Amino acid sequence: MSAIDGKQVATHGLFALCMGAVAALASIVLCLCVTAVYNLYLAHWWLIFLLPALGCLSLWLYHRAQLPLDMSTRHVVDSIRSDRPVSPLLAPGILAGTCLSILGGASVGKEAGALQMGASLGNVVGRPFKLKPVHAADMGEPMDGYAAATGMAATFAALFFAPLGSMMFVLELSRYKRSVVKHGASILLACFVAYAIAKTVGIGDIIPTVAAPALSWKLVGECLIIGVLGALGGALFSKGVDGLQQLTRRISRNYYIWVIAGGVIVMALTLAFGWAEYGGTGGNLLAMALAGTQPTWGFLLKAGFTILALGLWFKGGEIMPTFTIGALLGASCIVVTGGEAPYSAAIGLVAFFTAESRCPVAAFLMGCEIFGWQFAPFFAIAVATSFAFGRDVGMYGRGAYSAMRTFSRRAFVRRANPAVAAEAEAVANAAEGAVRRAERQGEDDGRQQEHRLRAAETFVSAKLSEYYALTSRLEGALEQLHHGGADQPGGPKESK
Structure with a gap:
């Protein structure tokens, strides 16, 4: 066993405490800003006419900050995997971009924006500490990916009040990267610090809870059905966003054209059919699904609007829209299962997120932390089913377990x-x-x-x-x- 540097242990602990406090503050600021602009959009419907201009303004801000115009959460995750530093200007850039998109009615969330902010702030906060590996045998290993992962996990923990699931989310996104796993204790400490501060203030994504029914074979069957449909829906959603982005890249890399086109399409659909409620993060629709009062096929509309917004390069996140689509899909499954809509919505949320992210352990833990550990048996069945039937590539590329299979196969081939x-x-x-x-x-x-x-x-x-x-x-x-x-x-x- 390699020797442990006690000085670095203390340094990482102090970094985790500071990072947790900064991440909680970032999450609170993000929540307040997004809530303010979304309420402004709901109060002044004519703001949707500004959506193309607001999308162009967010791209211009990225250009001025020397950020890639096609920057997304997947790019940030790739930076963590390859130990590339994340720009400190990404934090204000994604905050402004997300707010501008939601102000005009684009269907984006703030949660993936929180991930990007956290990664950016992680590198900023970690710089003064001059972080080095705790294990002496790893000296010289870059720490940029670990610092960004710590910030990402802590900000997510503050936003969803889910420290365990947030830490696991980052571990799976990083594909169990060596530097991230070996410093998991400090990441978990940062998550709990951020969670404690945000929970005390009471500002974050407060998702309504539902009652957990008694376990029965009928409910197990419902979990299996919703898990399969969640896998199919999550795979199609991820492929839709990625496919539209790839298509627009091949045609033209002038992203201003695409946000203008996307803004006009969203504006036309919203005004023609009165679909204003499908813009923004979708928190209102999620609450309706968990209350059992959702529109039956609303998940298709929310998915379509989100694919248009993200696929045509509006700034913002995909996680809360993903939660909303999954909950609406799960609630709609009562047409097949005959079950209770609130319970089905909770199962659908977790199953859809599993397929979209390819992070099953994180999906299970976050579901339990959000809805209560009494849902653990139901979530375990739905997550396992969705992961097994889902596409191998999600919104953030291949998942950790796919990468592990690839690595083991490569090792086998090297011997052969x-x-x-x-x-x-x-x-x-x-x-x-x-x-x-x-x-x-x-x-x-x-x-x-x-x-x-x-x-x-x-x-x-x-x-x-x-x-x-x-x-x-x-x-x-x-x-x-x-x-x-x-x-x-x-x-x-x-x-x-």
Whole structure:
């Protein structure tokens, strides 16, 4: 067991206390600002005419702050996974962008904005502490990802009053990154500090609770049905957002065009059909679903508006809209199950979030912390079902468990055919390096940035073709290992 640096233990503890306090303050400010602008939108319906202009203003603010115009929570999660620092200007940028989007009636949430704010503040707060690994054997390991993860988890804990689920959410998002897991105690401390402050003040996302029924086989069946439908809905939602973003990127990287188009579409639909209630975070619809008074097919409208807003590059988050869509979907399932709408809404919320995020343990813990631990048996069934039937890729890329399977498979292939495995990894690393270089140089404007990104895409496409060819060779090596070379003590011969 490696030696532990006592000085660094104290430093990380102090960092966690400070980070928890800052994260709680950030969460409170975010809640107050978003609540104010949403009430303003509800009071003045004509603000929806400003949605295209407000979307352009948020992009302009990102440009002035030298932030990528397509910055999203997935980018921040990727920065944690690869230990890249998060810009300190992202915290005010996402706060302003989220408020502007909601002021105009876009269907976005503030919770993923809280994640981005927390990651940005984590790097800012951690800088004076000059954090180093607690374990002496890990000295020299970068700590930017850990600092951002601590801020992200603490802000989320303050927002949802869910410290356990928030910590687990970050662990799963980081794919159990070594530096994050090894400093899990300080992350948990920051989460509880932020939770205690926010809970004392009483400002956060207070989700109504519902009564938990007695466990029965009928309710188990309902959990299974809602879990399967939640998996399907979460997969389609994630694919819809990602697909629309990829499509718009391929057509044009002028994001101003897309927010104008998205603003006009949302404005036209809202005014034509009176769908103003489907804008904003969706907290009102979530409360209706948990009270059993929701519109039957409202989840389709909320999902459509959210896909339009996020897919066409409005700033804001996806988590509260995801909760709302899941709850509306779960409540609508009573048409099939004949169950109680409030209970079904709670199950649907957790199942949909599982499929959308690919973070099952976090979804289970957050569900229990929000609705009560008496729901644990129901949530366990729904989460397991949704995760099993869901798509392997969620809003934040492949989940932790998919990555773990990939790593174990790579290790197996290295033993089976080291030469081909090394060649494939070199190709994959070259492609990844090209993308990172393009991102680092992405601060330039205009045609230079466009040409650089297109060149990187061309390079990556060529490398992917090589990688797929090498993958076929690896598959051949595996087949040989399992069939032709099983009896050979030296393993299979190298495939041609």
